[in-house]
Amino acid sequence: MPQSMPVLTELTPELDAFINEWKDKPGNLIMVLHKVQQVYRYIPRDVALTVSKKLDVPLAKIYGVMTFYHYFKLEKPGKHIISVCMGTACYLKGGEDLLKELERLLGIGVNATTEDGQFSVQAVRCVGCCGLAPALTIDGEVFGCVPVAKVAGILEKYKG
C-alpha cells in the first residue's frame, strides 16, 4: 500500500461501542459526529475517515454534513476557548473592541487558534447576560462588563 494512505484511527472503546449501537439506525451520522466531537473536541480527518468506513458512508457526505453545521469543528481547538459575545447588547457595548484587543494580544482573529495551541477565539451570539455587556466567556466561565484594558489581565489567569 502506498505510504500516503491515511491510516484508520483506532477509536476509543466508548466511541466504538457508540458507533456499533447506532450503526443501523436512521440519522446515525449526526449522532456519531456529535459523539466524536465530544471525545476529541473536534472531528479529526482520520477519525472522519474511520467513521466513514465503519458506517459505510462516503467521506464526502460526512464532510457535507460537517461543514454545513457550524457546531462541528474541523480544526483542533486551543486548550482554552474564548467566546466573545456578539449579541445585540454586547455588540453595541463594544464586543468588537474586545475581539480587536484579543487579536492584538494573541495575534489571531475570529475562528483561529494560537500557534502554541493555548487559545481559540470565536464570536458567539448572546451568552444570556445582556445586563453584563460586553461579555466574554473562557472555557464556560463568564466575564461581564469587560473593559478593553482588562482583557490582558483576564488572559494571564489562563496562560501556561
Add this chain to the structure above:
Amino acid sequence: MNKMVKLKINGLPVEVEQGATILEAARKVSVSIPTLCWHRDLEPWAACGICVVKVEGSPKMLRACATLVEEEMSIITHDAEIVEVRKTVVELILSTHPNDCLACPRNMACELQKLASEFGIRGMAFPQRLQDIPQDTSTTSLVLNPEKCVLCGRCAKVCQGMQDVWALELLGRGEKTRIAPAADVLLNDSPCIKCGQCSAHCPVGAIYEKSEEHIVWNALRKPDVHIVVQIAPAVRVAIGEAFGLPSGSIQTGKLYAALRRLGFKAVFDTNFTADLTIMEEGSEFVERFSKPTKEAPLPLITTCCPAWVDYLEKFYHEMIPYFSTAKSPQAMLGALSKTYYAKKIGIDPDKIFMVSIMPCTAKKFEISRSKEMSSSGRKDIDVSLTTRELSRMIKSAGIDFNNLPEEGVDTILGEYSGAGTIFGATGGVMEAALRTAYHLITKRELANVDLVDVRGLDGVKEAKIDIDGTEVRVAVAHGMANISSVLDKVKEALAAGKETPYHFIEVMACRGGCVGGGGQPYGADDKVRNDRAYGLYTDDGNSVKRCSHQNPSIIKVYEEFLEKPLSHKSHELLHTSYTPRPEYRW
C-alpha cells in the same frame, strides 16, 4: 401504462402520464421553460429556481422541474412577473460569476451565457462577490475552477449518483458553499477517477478537461518531429456534432483527412489495436476459461477503461487477480507506434510524437498511470486529447470539416474489423471478445456475430453464450454505479465456495460506454448516446471483416513482430499490472 392527467399550460390543454413534471408537460405543448440545474440524466432537485411557474390557486411560484402535474392544474409559464423573477435569478448568479467569458473554456458553449443572452442581460444588476478559491489543477485530466461554479450541483449528483465515486460534494453553506472533495483535499488526492462526467455535465466553465492542444501545436510545428496520431472508436460518431452534423453520423474518412491537414505524418486508428486487445484479452479469457488458476482466475474482467481501472485500484483492489492484464487499445497503439512502426519505416522512436484522440478525460491519466505505459523505453503516448480539444484544433486550423473529402487510414496501424469499432459502445468489448473467443475455442466462425443481448443502455446486461455445448456466462456494466451489484454477486459466490455467476465481465465507467465519454462534445443524453452507438454498430455492420482475428493487419503484426497472442513480446509491450491505491491521500 400510467394513468393520464389532464391539465392546462397557458390555457393549452395537455394530457400527460401521472408522475410527469410541469416541465415535461410544457414541452409537450411546445412551451419551453428555462432551466439551469436540471439535467435529463439526473433526478431534479430544484437548486437554481430559474424554472419557476405560477399555478392557479397556489400563492407561491413553483419549480417546474420538480413539481408533478395534478389533474385540472392550470399553469402559467410566462408572464411579466415570472420573467422578471427568472431574470433576477440569472442576475444573482451573475453577481457571483466572473464575467471573463471571452477567455473561458466554455465560451459559446455555456448554459449560463445562453440564459444571460436570452434574458437580455445588459449589465451587472448587483455588485460582484466572487469566491476566492484557487483552481485545482492537480489531476492529469480535469481542472476544477470553483470561482466559476454556479452551485447547480450537477457534477456532485453525477459523481455520486451515476458514478458512485463521491469525489465531489457541496461543502459549507450560504455564500461559503463550494464544490470540493471531502476535507477540501485536491482532486488528485480524492477518490476521483478522472472519468470527466462532471465536466460533461457542468453547465459552465467550473470543471473542464485539462486542455493540452498547445503541446500538440508545438509538436506539429517542429520539423524534426515525426508526429503521428490515433483516433478512438467513439470519436468518429460524435465529432460531427461539433460541426453541426447529427449525432451518430460516421465521420471516419473526414477525420483522417482533417488530421492529415493538421500536419500529422501518419494517421492510425485505435480500432486496429482494439482488434489487437481482443486477440490478447480473448486469448487470456480462453486460457482462464479452459484452466482457471489461483493467479489467473475467473471471472475475467475487462480493463480497457482507465477510469474503471482507477476505480478498481481504489475500491476493488482485492479483486486485482481477476482483471485482464491486456492494456487498452490506446496504450497498445502507443507501444506499437514506437516499436513495430518505428522499425518498419526506419525512424528513431525518440523522434516519434504520438498523439491520441479519445472520447475520454481519463485517457490523459492512463498514459502515465504506470511504468508499463513506457514499454517502448520512453512514454508510449505523448499527449492524449479529447474529442472536444480536437474539434477546437480543427476549427482554429481553418479546416472546413463538413466539406472535407474522405481519406483512408495508414493501414500499418489502422486497418480494423467491425469488432474493433464497437469497442466504443457498452457491450462492444464483450461482443468483440466473444466473436473471437468462439473461434479460438472451436476453430470455427460464429454463424451470427450480432450478440444483441449485450447491446443497449440497460445498466447491467447479462447473457449466456453456448460455445460447443459449454455455457459462457457474461455480464456487462456501464455507469460506474452499476458495477458494484455485479462484483458483489461474484464476491458473494466465491466467498461461499460456489461457482462464479459469470465467466467474463465488461465494465465501462461512463453511461453508454465511450460514446458517452467525459471528453465528448457537450449535450449527451440517452438519445445522443443511442445515436452514437447506432453509428458504431452501423460501421460494424458495413465491415467486410466482423471479427478481430480476421483482420489481415492483425495477422500480419503477429507474423512480423509479436509472434502470437500472449507471447513474450506481447507481454512486454501489450500487458500491464495493477496496484492497490488509496481513496484519499493526505
